[in-house]
Amino acid sequence: MSLSAAIEVDHLTKIYKGSGTPAVDDISFTIPNSSIFGLLGPNGAGKTTTISVLCGLLSASTGKVTIAGLSAETQSSEIKKIIGVVPQDIALYPTLTAFENLRYIGNMYGLKGDSLKENINKHLDHFGLSQHAKKQVGSFSGGMKRRVNLIAGILHQPEILFLDEPTVGVDVQSRNVITEHLQVLNKGGMTIIYTSHLMEEAENLCTEIAIIDNGKIIAKGMPKVLIKENGSANLEQMFLKLTGKRLRD
Template sequence: MATKAIEIEGLFKKYKDAEAFSVNDLSIAIDKGEIFGLLGPNGAGKTTLISMLCGLLKPTSGSFTIFGLSYKDQSSEIKKIIGIVPQDIALYPTLTAYENLMYFGSMNGLKASQLRVKVKESLEKLGLEKFANKRLDTFSGGMKRRINLIAGILHKPEILFLDEPTVGVDVQSKNVIIAYLKELNSNGMTIIYTSHHLIEAQDLCTKIAIIDQGKIYAHASPGKLIEQTPNAKNLEDVFIAITGKELRDVS
């Protein structure tokens, strides 16, 4: 029986003055070692759900555990075993790549001697070693994305939360990022991934959940979802079949 990385039971979230729940009676279990894609249209509840799992938002009701740790009374222990790579670049533009990574690594409790080695190895792995002492505000979008990813995994989290990790990047950077994520996963890291790049998700993810209006409407491997959906040739066809063609503009 697979070890559960995340178990969610009856989770609700309603923002103050909102008419509807952003997350509505959601229950799901995610196995250890998955690359788990959480997909949905704008406003579906993806970011709200991830924010609760990362400890950035409190649920209205319901519960969840991460590797058996309850968010209600073991939140500090949970924070030690998760990594977060947000969609927005969470780095200091006037610091160098090396300075940024040393800072964020130290925030996660890594000692300087150990951290220097990890930073050097990670920069080399993602093709950035020759830019280590360049300021972030001189970097391209793809280079910033790669540094953003490194900052989230220096402490070797058991679970990595990724929000649109390849948005706005060049093809070469995208390929390097995807290859690195697969390597991290092969070494035991569970990855929770959100994206609007459905073909990328189809290739990368071992399991997919499609969320809309705060609820899970489908949950299986990409291949299974395609197989179960009439006339679907790819994950994009599945997504449209479940969520519809109506625009989901939000402001």
């Protein structure tokens, strides 16, 4: 285990019960500390399965996963304290207000009292939501929900943050606020693992990317270097070159 690695994945394979084909097939990679790592791939490539194993939601069929020096297999409870997860779905309770949602999630991480209240208000203010703190999340626009969803993942200031399509379906303004804030968090030392179908966003945001297809890593490195190596004009062109134009389900 490298001291500068936030995450080490060693020959990870995941086969779902009843399926003969591995969803993730013997992949290995390292994510350096304080990096923004993009895990990119077409639909069904194995991104969500990989992230789920890293977060402790799924167990690996074979292989080894280490998060901040902790074994995902045996030390998942310690890992959960230092990671934050922003799922693709708006994982919030629509009949609770933004404040109530965030208070509940803060409490689940052991945060409480005035410090939690101040923390929530600071984040709501930063994401332009302080005026809506007492409104039910169900009445929010898509962009507002995405912002609250992001706050829920970073409220406890995790060392490592997993984001699954954090900007899907939001307007340019909301996307800009979110990506800018992710860069601020990263500059503060937070390692960010991010999946997206927005190649331009990934190209600008990520310090390193891995492209996964059919459960295997087919390319890994810094975006600019990879684009150059593959003789492509941009990440999207390189992505299509590597994964093909065949439609995926």
